[in-house]
Amino acid sequence: MTNVRSLICSFKTQFTVIFFALSNKALAEWEDLNMTQGATAISREVYDLHMLIFWICVAIGVVVFSVMFYSMYAFTKKKNPVAATFHENTKVELAWTIIPFLILIAMAVPASKTLQSIYNDEAGDVNIQVVGHQWYWQYRYLEDDVNFYANLSTDQDEIYNKVPKGENYLQEVDEIVVIPVGKKVRFLITANDVIHSWWVPAFAIKQDAIPGFINTAWTIVDEPGLFRGKCTELCGKNHGFMPIVVKAVEQDEYDLWIKEKQSAAIALAELTEKDWTAEELVARGESLYITNCVACHGPSGAGVTGIFPALAGSDIVLNNKARQIEILMEGVQGAAMASYAEKLAEVDMAAVITYTRRSWGNAEKGDGEIVVPKDIVEYKQNKI
């Protein structure tokens, strides 16, 4: 008897556990399908608006389709052989004009309120200029003189299915944007070449980045966390490969990070003074080449016929050091090649040029001359 009882009891518990597991799972899946609630007051407001308008639509749908299906059922030719002869009904027409009007107003009021607070472009505690480039984002912390570029850090082998894909496939970058929690962070969004769009769903920010315009967006994040986003305006062949990662941290951690960034910039500038050997430059240049150049010129320097010139066996890369420096510093007028003068420090510029001159058999075919950071400094001085 006790055995049966305990059996029933355990069945009951198991049933309850399974039931709850199922409903939790169903709930979690629904949350995945639905719009995110995000991590800020504004994003929750946007979510609530979305749900409010969703349920209004559901209610309207129920009413309209009920009337429609009821009429189809109740007034068939069989049940209602003599057609009605009336036409026009001013009362009904007035009702179906005024009611939708009132519904629209009822939706517009809360929506406009939220829009108004979204478009508040007063200065933040932290102001970050966000610049879209083909195909990476640049971030400049206006108060702290911190400037960096966030490139996709997913391995090319993952993209080309040579190795299994990581958890954050195409959603990871080499430099994360760090912001303090509980502070107003304002983003000043623009672009350098073509139209991009800076989208972080958790902040309910999706703002076009247009060259020559500065669009603003702002956020106050409550809890520390890592938030991911993407570029959402077709901007060329690597549009799908310029993700956004924002990390919200406590104020003291943020201050520390800013200091680290500032001293890293100083350390990088000091590397210019060092005496570099060809091997050191090639070693430094390889990863820079992968981050900055592979997208167009390809992993083996072959380029894309008719669009992006090959670097392997190119006459400029083989024999014309001066012209190569000039191309990287100034870009090429009328071509996709942009200037890297701002993006790459002197030492990195020298390293990546040297890498191309020493790779893919270029060293044997050409003059094999390397470029050292001082060459870049010299170029800059001559230009002035």
Added chain:
Amino acid sequence: MSAVIENHHDDHGHHGPAKGLKRWFYTTNHKDIGTLYLWFSFAMFLIGGAMAMIIRAELFQPGMQIVEPEFYNQMITLHGLIMIFGGVMPAFVGLANWLVPMMIGAPDMALPRMNNLSFWILPFAFTMMLSTLFMESGGPAAGWTLYPLLFQLLMRHQAQPSLYFLCILWEPHQ
């Protein structure tokens, strides 16, 4: 009275539509032209649809599967242009050609000869647009809205953007 009827009878063989291809090239009949539009639209639907299949096959799994990003962007661009300007719009025009004269009780469209020529511009326009796929740097790749900046940037490598404008500008003459 009977003479008139007889004359009419004699001429009968010369009336009616031309036979074979000429019927379709020379037709001024609004229904024939409507049919041409609808078949053209169906052909474009198949071509645009095949491009959608390429897009979806590529997106079936993450990672690079069957096409490179440049070609993928050409597919989404041409898919959009073909479905809107080659599929949807000619289908509406075809239906209108068929139905509007009958609905308003007119014998044919106004300016029936121009009605014919308006249609025959389309196959040339879309042949030109599709021919860009076979050119060295490929078709348009800036999305079907051809937003400036990206479109201009791509233009620098491509001699044929004027072709797209020409193809699309012809469209309103429908």
